[in-house]
Amino acid sequence: MWRLTGATLWARKTLESDIYFNKPDKWFKIWFFIVQKTNFQDNKQFKRGECFTSYDEIRQFTGATKNEIDHCMRWLKSATMVRSRKATRGMYVGVLNYKPYQDVLTYKSDSKSDTGAKQKRNTSDTIQKNDNNENKNSLYSQLLRYWNEQDIIIHKSLTKETKKIVDTKLKEYTLEEINTAIYNYGSVLHHPNTIFSYKWTLAEFLKRGNALPVFLEKTLEDYLGNNGKLDVSERRKL
Numbered sequence: 001m002w003r004l005t006g007a008t009l010w011a012r013k014t015l016e017s018d019i020y021f022n023k024p025d026k027w028f029k030i031w032f033f034i035v036q037k038t039n040f041q042d043n044k045q046f047k048r049g050e051c052f053t054s055y056d057e058i059r060q061f062t063g064a065t066k067n068e069i070d071h072c073m074r075w076l077k078s079a080t081m082v083r084s085r086k087a088t089r090g091m092y093v094g095v096l097n098y099k100p101y102q103d104v105l106t107y108k109s110d111s112k113s114d115t116g117a118k119q120k121r122n123t124s125d126t127i128q129k130n131d132n133n134e135n136k137n138s139l140y141s142q143l144l145r146y147w148n149e150q151d152i153i154i155h156k157s158l159t160k161e162t163k164k165i166v167d168t169k170l171k172e173y174t175l176e177e178i179n180t181a182i183y184n185y186g187s188v189l190h191h192p193n194t195i196f197s198y199k200w201t202l203a204e205f206l207k208r209g210n211a212l213p214v215f216l217e218k219t220l221e222d223y224l225g226n227n228g229k230l231d232v233s234e235r236r237k238l
Helices: 012-016 024-038 055-064 066-078 116-149 159-170 175-190 203-206 212-219 222-223 232-237
Strands: 048-053 082-087 090-095
Touching: 024 048, 024 055, 024 066, 024 090, 055 066, 055 090, 066 082, 082 175, 116 159, 116 175, 116 203, 159 203, 175 203, 175 212, 175 222, 203 212
Parallel strands: none
Antiparallel strands: 048 090, 082 090
């Protein structure tokens, strides 16, 4: 059981959100738990807006079934509200718009004499603007960090051209699918019992041939099961 400390800010427009108004009740409890569990500041283990949890822990705190948790997590990722990565005993979760919603300045009125209506309007405008910028920048940062974690070819930042490629690929694939393909690619590339040695930049990986769809489906086990090789038809795709 983790220790409860600190506090979390919640925007009033949460009451109008899709997950609160249109989704099953348990889904909001799951979302509420994840935001509460999320790290408020960077530390040695997690960045701000990230945490480690598991289906079993979520079930204990929300009473949701495994099926409810699974469906909710899939929806949260498709709605670009969270990102997640599986681990041995659970999963790493990141709340994509954590920063603007947990910054008290986002909700601060311009002057002491402002009315509640003006405060609500300014807050809504600020959140909307921050949402758009923060969501995109967070997406690029998360993808860059995840790519660099695989230690293939390290990038200090994403170029404008690479960002355009990312935007294009996100029309075909979810961020979770791209991350899965990157993970599979890195696992195969670094394993001592495979002979795969193609080292691409992130941009090359995303746009070159069928690299992304191949590694979205092909895992390390697939390579090891074939003596570290792909069959001829798969190699031609690369």
